[in-house]
Amino acid sequence: MSDHESNTGSGQSDREDESGQSSRRSFVAGACTIGMGGALLASYGTFFSYAGRYLYPSKPAPKGWMFVTVASAMKVGDSLTYRTPAGAPVAIARQAEHGDVDDFIALSSQCPHLGCAVHWESQNNRFFCPCHNGVFDPQGNAVSGPPADADQPLPRFPLKLEDGLLFIEVDMDVLPNGAASQHSVNELEGNDVNESGGIA
Numbered sequence: 001m002s003d004h005e006s007n008t009g010s011g012q013s014d015r016e017d018e019s020g021q022s023s024r025r026s027f028v029a030g031a032c033t034i035g036m037g038g039a040l041l042a043s044y045g046t047f048f049s050y051a052g053r054y055l056y057p058s059k060p061a062p063k064g065w066m067f068v069t070v071a072s073a074m075k076v077g078d079s080l081t082y083r084t085p086a087g088a089p090v091a092i093a094r095q096a097e098h099g100d101v102d103d104f105i106a107l108s109s110q111c112p113h114l115g116c117a118v119h120w121e122s123q124n125n126r127f128f129c130p131c132h133n134g135v136f137d138p139q140g141n142a143v144s145g146p147p148a149d150a151d152q153p154l155p156r157f158p159l160k161l162e163d164g165l166l167f168i169e170v171d172m173d174v175l176p177n178g179a180a181s182q183h184s185v186n187e188l189e190g191n192d193v194n195e196s197g198g199i200a
């Protein structure tokens with residue numbers, strides 16, 4: 001083989017190497033561009049998502065007054081369990097007999113510690129969670145046990161009295177199957193609930 005042929009072959013091989021390197025560079029550059037574009041799109045998406053939530057916050061659930069019971073059907077010391085249309089359990093207790101709405105209190109009966117059922121103990125003048133001996137005062141403030149350690153009171157619900165009837169204000173979210181029913185959810189502990197929602 002002549003020097004000329006040899007040089008020609010080597011030059012061709014150099015050109016092929018350069019061409020190969022050039023396509024690899026193009027590929028890497030393209031991949032970087034796509035990657036950066038994707039990252040930018042993702043960060044813009046996150047930004048607009050947060051901005052949308054800031055500018056158009058989701059509306060709070062509408063509130064409404066729901067009938068609970070005939071007030072005179074509850075004696076001092078009585079309590080009942082009420083379930084909101086969204087299914088949240090509420091303990092309603094009668095703690096006095098002055099004849100106004102302040103005789104009653106409505107507190108979430110779901111323990112803020114791990115969610116066990118809290119109940120009113122009139123003999124001990126307290127709300128009590130048996131799971132870990134969580135104790136709440138008559139106003140729902142945690143005074144002992146894990147809820148007190150974490151300063152977790154029982155959320156309170158507004159009540160009103162009209163013509164001797166007790167009403168509670170609750171979120172009006174309704175379960176998808178419409179399971180919440182006014183008359184099926186009131187259960188006075190130790191008493192029966194009649195057809196009108198009062199206590200028999």
Ligand code: FES
Nearest residue numbers: 111113114129134
């Ligand atoms: S769940 Fe009520 S004290 Fe733990």
